[in-house]
Amino acid sequence: MKKIIFYMLSLVLIVGCQKHRQVPSPKMVDRSKNLIVVDAGHGGHDTGAISGGRREKDLVLQIATRLKNQLLSEGYRVYLTRGDDRFLKLSQRTRIADKLNAKVFVSIHANAIANRNRFNAVEGIETYFLQKTRDARSQRIATRENEAVLQGADALSKNVIIDSVLNGPKIIQSHKLAIDVQNSVMQHLRQKYFDARNGGVRPAPFYVLVGASRPSILVEVGYITNDKERQRLFSQDYQTRIAKGISRGIGRYIDNRKRELGF
Numbered sequence: 001m002k003k004i005i006f007y008m009l010s011l012v013l014i015v016g017c018q019k020h021r022q023v024p025s026p027k028m029v030d031r032s033k034n035l036i037v038v039d040a041g042h043g044g045h046d047t048g049a050i051s052g053g054r055r056e057k058d059l060v061l062q063i064a065t066r067l068k069n070q071l072l073s074e075g076y077r078v079y080l081t082r083g084d085d086r087f088l089k090l091s092q093r094t095r096i097a098d099k100l101n102a103k104v105f106v107s108i109h110a111n112a113i114a115n116r117n118r119f120n121a122v123e124g125i126e127t128y129f130l131q132k133t134r135d136a137r138s139q140r141i142a143t144r145e146n147e148a149v150l151q152g153a154d155a156l157s158k159n160v161i162i163d164s165v166l167n168g169p170k171i172i173q174s175h176k177l178a179i180d181v182q183n184s185v186m187q188h189l190r191q192k193y194f195d196a197r198n199g200g201v202r203p204a205p206f207y208v209l210v211g212a213s214r215p216s217i218l219v220e221v222g223y224i225t226n227d228k229e230r231q232r233l234f235s236q237d238y239q240t241r242i243a244k245g246i247s248r249g250i251g252r253y254i255d256n257r258k259r260e261l262g263f
């Protein structure tokens with residue numbers, strides 16, 4: 001009798017495992033036609049924000065590298081704009097996405113505020129898509145992020161940039177992509193960090209998103225000026241969750257888009 005119960009139990013276990021195996025994993029879907037350009041913000045003489053002895057350029061390189069590896073493990077092709085500590089011009093970051101006919105362009109940044117008294121009062125994850133906005137807060141963040149990029153002496157004049165923002169055909173798709181990525185990142189973070197703050201999806205005139213004629217977003221992964229968030233941001237666990245969240249969000253967007261287009 002004991003033997004029979006043992007066999008029955010084994011059978012239940014085996015059937016259970018097979019059932020589990022039937023759930024399609026990201027690897028089972030052929031994603032190799034989808035090239036994702038991952039842009040690590042700043043680099044070289046452009047450190048980005050600095051706080052608590054930590055630099056934005058180092059943080060975003062770590063997260064972008066994890067995101068690259070996560071996307072590769074899910075079957076995508078990936079191009080990382082910088083794999084080490086170097087400065088890149090605006091054109092080098094976005095034009096490559098067009099040249100390679102990338103499906104999606106995602107730029108990784110970390111946020112900061114100027115008011116020292118509020119350092120530990122402001123935190124959270126925000127995802128931006130390119131659009132002109134009157135929102136002063138979004139404009140302030142964009143101005144800070146744009147500063148160094150525009151120092152790169154690009155041929156693109158400010159007027160050309162603004163024109164292409166206004167005429168950008170990919171705003172709706174970028175908005176959808178931003179929503180999928182933001183939701184997914186929050187979902188992955190809150191499995192462990194229940195108090196992770198959702199800063200939401202926002203439009204902003206980030207120049208790094210201009211010129212890429214494809215769905216393009218900029219993820220501000222958190223505030224480097226906030227002690228608690230900075231500590232989390234530099235931990236392997238938090239970075240892995242962000243990378244996984246962005247990757248799965250991109251996957252959700254691409255799959256929904258396929259359904260919309262009917263293939």
Ligand SMILES: [Zn+2]
Binds near residue numbers: 041042109
């Ligand atoms: Zn930045």
